[in-house]
Amino acid sequence: GKFRDGLEKTRNSFSERVNDLVARYRKVDEEFFEELEEVLIGADVGFTTVMELIDALKMEVKRRNIQDTKEVHSVISEKLVEIYQGEDDASPRLNLEEGRLNVILMVGVNGVGKTTTIGKLANRLKNEGKSVLLAAGDTFRAGAIEQLEVWGERVGVDVIKQGAGSDPAAVMYDAVQAAKARKVDVLLCDTAGRLQNKVNLMKELEKVKRVIEREIPGAPHEVLLVLDATTGQNAMLQAKQFSQATSVTGIVLTKLDGTAKGGIVLAIRNELSIPVKLVGLGEKVDDLQQFDAEQYVYGLFA
Ligand code: GDP
Numbered sequence: 131g132k133f134r135d136g137l138e139k140t141r142n143s144f145s146e147r148v149n150d151l152v153a154r155y156r157k158v159d160e161e162f163f164e165e166l167e168e169v170l171i172g173a174d175v176g177f178t179t180v181m182e183l184i185d186a187l188k189m190e191v192k193r194r195n196i197q198d199t200k201e202v203h204s205v206i207s208e209k210l211v212e213i214y215q216g217e218d219d220a221s222p223r224l225n226l227e228e229g230r231l232n233v234i235l236m237v238g239v240n241g242v243g244k245t246t247t248i249g250k251l252a253n254r255l256k257n258e259g260k261s262v263l264l265a266a267g268d269t270f271r272a273g274a275i276e277q278l279e280v281w282g283e284r285v286g287v288d289v290i291k292q293g294a295g296s297d298p299a300a301v302m303y304d305a306v307q308a309a310k311a312r313k314v315d316v317l318l319c320d321t322a323g324r325l326q327n328k329v330n331l332m333k334e335l336e337k338v339k340r341v342i343e344r345e346i347p348g349a350p351h352e353v354l355l356v357l358d359a360t361t362g363q364n365a366m367l368q369a370k371q372f373s374q375a376t377s378v379t380g381i382v383l384t385k386l387d388g389t390a391k392g393g394i395v396l397a398i399r400n401e402l403s404i405p406v407k408l409v410g411l412g413e414k415v416d417d418l419q420q421f422d423a424e425q426y427v428y429g430l431f432a
Pocket of ligand 1: 239240242243244245246247323385386387388410411412413417
Protein backbone atom coordinates (compact mmCIF):
# COMPACT_ATOMS: atom_id res chain seq x y z
CA GLY A 131 0.00 0.00 0.00
CA LYS A 132 0.93 3.63 0.67
CA PHE A 133 3.88 2.86 2.89
CA ARG A 134 5.46 0.57 0.33
CA ASP A 135 4.97 3.08 -2.49
CA GLY A 136 6.33 5.97 -0.42
CA LEU A 137 9.46 4.10 0.50
CA GLU A 138 10.28 3.03 -3.03
CA LYS A 139 13.42 5.17 -3.38
CA THR A 140 14.87 3.95 -0.12
CA ARG A 141 13.97 0.37 -0.84
CA ASN A 142 15.44 0.40 -4.33
CA SER A 143 18.68 1.99 -3.23
CA PHE A 144 18.96 -0.35 -0.27
CA SER A 145 18.13 -3.48 -2.26
CA GLU A 146 20.59 -2.53 -4.96
CA ARG A 147 23.39 -2.19 -2.44
CA VAL A 148 22.54 -5.32 -0.52
CA ASN A 149 22.23 -7.32 -3.75
CA ASP A 150 25.60 -6.01 -4.81
CA LEU A 151 27.04 -7.07 -1.45
CA VAL A 152 25.50 -10.51 -1.71
CA ALA A 153 26.90 -10.97 -5.21
CA ARG A 154 30.37 -9.95 -4.14
CA TYR A 155 30.58 -11.92 -0.92
CA ARG A 156 28.45 -15.03 -1.24
CA LYS A 157 29.72 -16.29 2.10
CA VAL A 158 28.75 -14.57 5.34
CA ASP A 159 31.86 -13.33 7.13
CA GLU A 160 33.11 -10.41 9.20
CA GLU A 161 33.90 -8.26 6.17
CA PHE A 162 30.41 -8.80 4.80
CA PHE A 163 28.96 -7.49 8.05
CA GLU A 164 31.28 -4.50 7.99
CA GLU A 165 30.12 -3.51 4.52
CA LEU A 166 26.51 -4.12 5.47
CA GLU A 167 27.05 -1.76 8.40
CA GLU A 168 28.19 0.92 5.96
CA VAL A 169 25.18 0.40 3.70
CA LEU A 170 22.81 0.83 6.65
CA ILE A 171 24.58 3.94 7.92
CA GLY A 172 24.46 5.29 4.36
CA ALA A 173 20.67 4.97 4.46
CA ASP A 174 20.62 7.24 7.55
CA VAL A 175 19.58 4.37 9.81
CA GLY A 176 21.67 5.82 12.63
CA PHE A 177 24.67 4.39 14.40
CA THR A 178 23.01 2.93 17.51
CA THR A 179 20.34 1.10 15.54
CA VAL A 180 22.87 -0.21 13.06
CA MET A 181 24.99 -1.66 15.87
CA GLU A 182 21.97 -3.20 17.54
CA LEU A 183 20.84 -4.67 14.24
CA ILE A 184 24.24 -6.05 13.22
CA ASP A 185 24.63 -7.75 16.62
CA ALA A 186 21.20 -9.32 16.32
CA LEU A 187 21.98 -10.43 12.77
CA LYS A 188 25.25 -12.04 13.74
CA MET A 189 23.56 -13.99 16.50
CA GLU A 190 20.77 -15.18 14.23
CA VAL A 191 23.20 -16.17 11.48
CA LYS A 192 25.13 -18.24 13.99
CA ARG A 193 22.03 -19.77 15.53
CA ARG A 194 20.63 -20.86 12.19
CA ASN A 195 24.05 -21.66 10.79
CA ILE A 196 23.46 -19.41 7.77
CA GLN A 197 26.43 -19.35 5.41
CA ASP A 198 24.94 -17.99 2.21
CA THR A 199 24.68 -14.19 2.10
CA LYS A 200 21.46 -14.50 0.05
CA GLU A 201 19.64 -15.60 3.17
CA VAL A 202 20.66 -12.57 5.19
CA HIS A 203 18.29 -10.14 3.47
CA SER A 204 15.13 -11.57 5.02
CA VAL A 205 16.78 -11.89 8.42
CA ILE A 206 17.45 -8.13 8.40
CA SER A 207 13.75 -7.24 8.21
CA GLU A 208 12.85 -9.94 10.76
CA LYS A 209 15.31 -8.49 13.23
CA LEU A 210 14.23 -4.89 12.63
CA VAL A 211 10.62 -5.79 13.28
CA GLU A 212 11.74 -7.59 16.44
CA ILE A 213 13.57 -4.50 17.67
CA TYR A 214 10.27 -2.64 17.43
CA GLN A 215 7.98 -5.36 18.73
CA GLY A 216 6.72 -4.81 22.22
CA GLU A 217 7.80 -1.17 22.12
CA ASP A 218 5.00 1.25 22.84
CA ASP A 219 6.15 3.47 19.99
CA ALA A 220 5.69 0.77 17.34
CA SER A 221 2.52 2.54 16.20
CA PRO A 222 1.96 5.57 18.44
CA ARG A 223 -1.43 7.24 18.29
CA LEU A 224 -2.13 10.95 18.59
CA ASN A 225 -3.23 11.95 22.06
CA LEU A 226 -6.83 12.80 21.17
CA GLU A 227 -9.84 12.22 23.37
CA GLU A 228 -13.51 12.40 22.64
CA GLY A 229 -15.57 14.90 24.58
CA ARG A 230 -12.90 17.54 24.95
CA LEU A 231 -11.35 20.26 22.84
CA ASN A 232 -8.07 18.77 21.64
CA VAL A 233 -5.32 21.20 20.72
CA ILE A 234 -2.45 20.26 18.43
CA LEU A 235 0.42 22.69 18.00
CA MET A 236 2.44 22.25 14.83
CA VAL A 237 6.04 23.44 14.94
CA GLY A 238 8.98 23.28 12.55
CA VAL A 239 11.09 25.45 10.27
CA ASN A 240 9.86 26.87 6.96
CA GLY A 241 9.85 24.56 4.00
CA VAL A 242 9.63 21.25 5.85
CA GLY A 243 6.00 20.77 4.83
CA LYS A 244 4.23 22.13 7.90
CA THR A 245 1.31 23.78 6.09
CA THR A 246 0.78 20.79 3.82
CA THR A 247 0.81 18.49 6.85
CA ILE A 248 -1.78 20.63 8.64
CA GLY A 249 -4.04 20.38 5.59
CA LYS A 250 -3.56 16.62 5.32
CA LEU A 251 -4.08 16.11 9.05
CA ALA A 252 -7.23 18.26 9.07
CA ASN A 253 -8.56 16.12 6.25
CA ARG A 254 -7.66 12.92 8.05
CA LEU A 255 -9.35 14.00 11.26
CA LYS A 256 -12.42 15.14 9.36
CA ASN A 257 -12.64 11.75 7.66
CA GLU A 258 -12.61 10.20 11.13
CA GLY A 259 -15.73 12.22 11.86
CA LYS A 260 -14.11 14.96 13.95
CA SER A 261 -14.82 18.66 13.64
CA VAL A 262 -11.65 20.66 13.03
CA LEU A 263 -10.63 24.32 13.19
CA LEU A 264 -7.34 25.79 11.98
CA ALA A 265 -5.41 28.65 13.61
CA ALA A 266 -3.19 30.76 11.34
CA GLY A 267 -0.38 31.25 13.83
CA ASP A 268 2.36 31.93 11.30
CA THR A 269 1.87 35.66 10.96
CA PHE A 270 5.49 36.20 9.95
CA ARG A 271 6.10 34.40 6.67
CA ALA A 272 4.59 36.17 3.67
CA GLY A 273 1.76 34.10 2.23
CA ALA A 274 1.54 31.67 5.15
CA ILE A 275 -1.99 32.72 6.12
CA GLU A 276 -3.26 32.54 2.54
CA GLN A 277 -1.63 29.14 2.03
CA LEU A 278 -3.39 27.81 5.12
CA GLU A 279 -6.69 29.24 3.88
CA VAL A 280 -6.25 27.42 0.58
CA TRP A 281 -5.87 24.17 2.49
CA GLY A 282 -8.82 25.07 4.69
CA GLU A 283 -11.00 25.51 1.63
CA ARG A 284 -9.71 22.37 0.00
CA VAL A 285 -10.58 20.17 2.98
CA GLY A 286 -13.61 22.16 4.13
CA VAL A 287 -12.32 23.49 7.45
CA ASP A 288 -12.48 27.07 8.77
CA VAL A 289 -9.37 29.12 9.51
CA ILE A 290 -9.12 31.63 12.36
CA LYS A 291 -6.73 34.40 11.37
CA GLN A 292 -5.67 37.98 11.85
CA GLY A 293 -3.63 40.18 9.53
CA ALA A 294 -0.03 39.52 8.52
CA GLY A 295 2.40 40.69 11.18
CA SER A 296 -0.11 40.44 14.03
CA ASP A 297 0.72 38.87 17.39
CA PRO A 298 0.53 35.06 17.07
CA ALA A 299 -0.46 34.77 20.73
CA ALA A 300 -3.50 36.97 20.01
CA VAL A 301 -4.41 34.75 17.06
CA MET A 302 -4.23 31.71 19.33
CA TYR A 303 -6.40 33.39 21.94
CA ASP A 304 -9.04 34.11 19.27
CA ALA A 305 -8.79 30.60 17.87
CA VAL A 306 -9.23 28.98 21.27
CA GLN A 307 -12.33 31.11 21.98
CA ALA A 308 -13.77 30.22 18.59
CA ALA A 309 -13.01 26.54 19.08
CA LYS A 310 -14.74 26.59 22.47
CA ALA A 311 -17.78 28.45 21.16
CA ARG A 312 -18.13 26.10 18.19
CA LYS A 313 -17.42 23.04 20.35
CA VAL A 314 -14.96 21.61 17.83
CA ASP A 315 -13.08 18.39 18.50
CA VAL A 316 -9.65 19.47 17.31
CA LEU A 317 -7.94 22.85 17.01
CA LEU A 318 -4.92 22.56 14.74
CA CYS A 319 -2.47 25.44 15.20
CA ASP A 320 0.11 26.61 12.69
CA THR A 321 3.13 28.47 14.07
CA ALA A 322 5.96 30.50 12.56
CA GLY A 323 9.03 28.66 11.33
CA ARG A 324 11.55 31.35 10.51
CA LEU A 325 15.10 30.27 11.22
CA GLN A 326 16.72 33.70 10.95
CA ASN A 327 16.14 34.41 14.62
CA LYS A 328 16.03 31.21 16.59
CA VAL A 329 15.81 32.81 20.03
CA ASN A 330 12.79 34.92 19.08
CA LEU A 331 11.14 31.97 17.38
CA MET A 332 11.45 29.81 20.48
CA LYS A 333 10.20 32.67 22.69
CA GLU A 334 7.22 33.14 20.41
CA LEU A 335 6.43 29.42 20.58
CA GLU A 336 6.53 29.50 24.36
CA LYS A 337 4.22 32.52 24.44
CA VAL A 338 1.74 30.85 22.10
CA LYS A 339 1.89 27.71 24.21
CA ARG A 340 1.27 29.64 27.43
CA VAL A 341 -1.87 31.24 26.00
CA ILE A 342 -3.21 27.80 25.08
CA GLU A 343 -2.27 26.34 28.48
CA ARG A 344 -3.97 29.18 30.29
CA GLU A 345 -7.19 28.93 28.30
CA ILE A 346 -7.45 25.13 28.27
CA PRO A 347 -5.97 23.17 31.18
CA GLY A 348 -3.94 20.23 29.90
CA ALA A 349 -3.53 21.70 26.41
CA PRO A 350 -1.77 21.60 24.02
CA HIS A 351 -2.34 17.85 23.92
CA GLU A 352 0.21 17.38 21.19
CA VAL A 353 3.19 19.44 20.06
CA LEU A 354 4.10 17.92 16.72
CA LEU A 355 7.46 18.76 15.21
CA VAL A 356 7.48 18.55 11.43
CA LEU A 357 10.78 17.40 9.93
CA ASP A 358 11.82 16.93 6.30
CA ALA A 359 13.23 13.42 5.81
CA THR A 360 15.31 14.54 2.83
CA THR A 361 17.47 16.78 5.03
CA GLY A 362 19.08 13.99 7.06
CA GLN A 363 21.38 15.29 9.75
CA ASN A 364 19.84 18.76 9.48
CA ALA A 365 16.50 17.30 10.53
CA MET A 366 18.20 15.63 13.50
CA LEU A 367 19.68 18.98 14.50
CA GLN A 368 16.30 20.74 14.25
CA ALA A 369 14.77 18.04 16.40
CA LYS A 370 17.39 18.62 19.07
CA GLN A 371 16.91 22.39 18.99
CA PHE A 372 13.13 22.31 19.17
CA SER A 373 13.01 19.67 21.87
CA GLN A 374 15.39 21.72 23.98
CA ALA A 375 13.15 24.77 23.65
CA THR A 376 9.75 23.16 24.03
CA SER A 377 8.21 19.81 24.95
CA VAL A 378 7.78 18.05 21.62
CA THR A 379 5.38 15.10 21.94
CA GLY A 380 5.73 13.64 18.47
CA ILE A 381 7.37 13.95 15.09
CA VAL A 382 5.83 14.15 11.65
CA LEU A 383 8.41 13.07 9.10
CA THR A 384 7.56 14.50 5.68
CA LYS A 385 8.82 13.71 2.18
CA LEU A 386 9.80 10.12 2.96
CA ASP A 387 8.82 9.47 -0.65
CA GLY A 388 11.48 11.92 -1.81
CA THR A 389 14.51 10.31 -0.22
CA ALA A 390 16.59 7.17 -0.60
CA LYS A 391 17.58 7.61 3.04
CA GLY A 392 14.35 6.57 4.71
CA GLY A 393 16.36 4.93 7.47
CA ILE A 394 16.23 8.28 9.27
CA VAL A 395 13.01 7.15 10.96
CA LEU A 396 15.04 4.61 12.91
CA ALA A 397 17.75 7.14 13.78
CA ILE A 398 15.19 9.59 15.15
CA ARG A 399 13.61 6.91 17.26
CA ASN A 400 16.90 5.72 18.71
CA GLU A 401 18.71 8.99 19.20
CA LEU A 402 15.92 11.34 20.23
CA SER A 403 13.37 9.20 22.04
CA ILE A 404 10.54 11.22 20.49
CA PRO A 405 8.06 8.96 18.71
CA VAL A 406 7.48 9.41 14.98
CA LYS A 407 3.67 9.56 14.89
CA LEU A 408 2.90 10.47 11.30
CA VAL A 409 4.75 10.28 8.01
CA GLY A 410 4.30 12.23 4.79
CA LEU A 411 4.52 10.04 1.71
CA GLY A 412 3.62 12.49 -1.05
CA GLU A 413 2.09 15.86 -1.88
CA LYS A 414 -1.54 14.81 -2.13
CA VAL A 415 -4.11 15.32 0.59
CA ASP A 416 -4.28 11.65 1.58
CA ASP A 417 -0.52 11.12 1.59
CA LEU A 418 -0.24 11.32 5.36
CA GLN A 419 -0.06 8.04 7.23
CA GLN A 420 0.00 6.99 10.82
CA PHE A 421 3.45 5.60 11.47
CA ASP A 422 3.57 1.85 11.81
CA ALA A 423 6.88 0.13 12.49
CA GLU A 424 6.03 -3.16 10.88
CA GLN A 425 4.69 -1.63 7.68
CA TYR A 426 7.65 0.69 7.62
CA VAL A 427 10.24 -2.05 7.95
CA TYR A 428 8.59 -4.20 5.30
CA GLY A 429 8.35 -1.14 3.07
CA LEU A 430 12.08 -0.65 3.48
CA PHE A 431 13.29 -4.15 2.87
CA ALA A 432 10.60 -6.40 1.51
P1 GDP B 1 6.07 24.81 5.10
O1 GDP B 1 6.89 25.99 4.70
O2 GDP B 1 6.74 24.03 6.16
O3 GDP B 1 4.66 25.16 5.45
O4 GDP B 1 6.04 23.83 3.82
P2 GDP B 1 4.89 23.53 2.78
O5 GDP B 1 3.77 22.86 3.44
O6 GDP B 1 4.61 24.75 1.99
O7 GDP B 1 5.63 22.42 1.87
C1 GDP B 1 6.79 22.70 1.13
C2 GDP B 1 6.81 21.78 -0.09
O8 GDP B 1 6.97 20.42 0.31
C3 GDP B 1 5.54 21.83 -0.91
O9 GDP B 1 5.89 21.83 -2.28
C4 GDP B 1 4.82 20.54 -0.54
O10 GDP B 1 3.99 20.06 -1.58
C5 GDP B 1 5.97 19.61 -0.30
N1 GDP B 1 5.65 18.48 0.61
C6 GDP B 1 5.11 18.53 1.84
N2 GDP B 1 4.98 17.30 2.37
C7 GDP B 1 5.44 16.43 1.42
C8 GDP B 1 5.59 14.97 1.36
O11 GDP B 1 5.27 14.21 2.28
N3 GDP B 1 6.12 14.47 0.21
C9 GDP B 1 6.49 15.28 -0.84
N4 GDP B 1 7.01 14.69 -1.92
N5 GDP B 1 6.38 16.61 -0.79
C10 GDP B 1 5.85 17.19 0.31
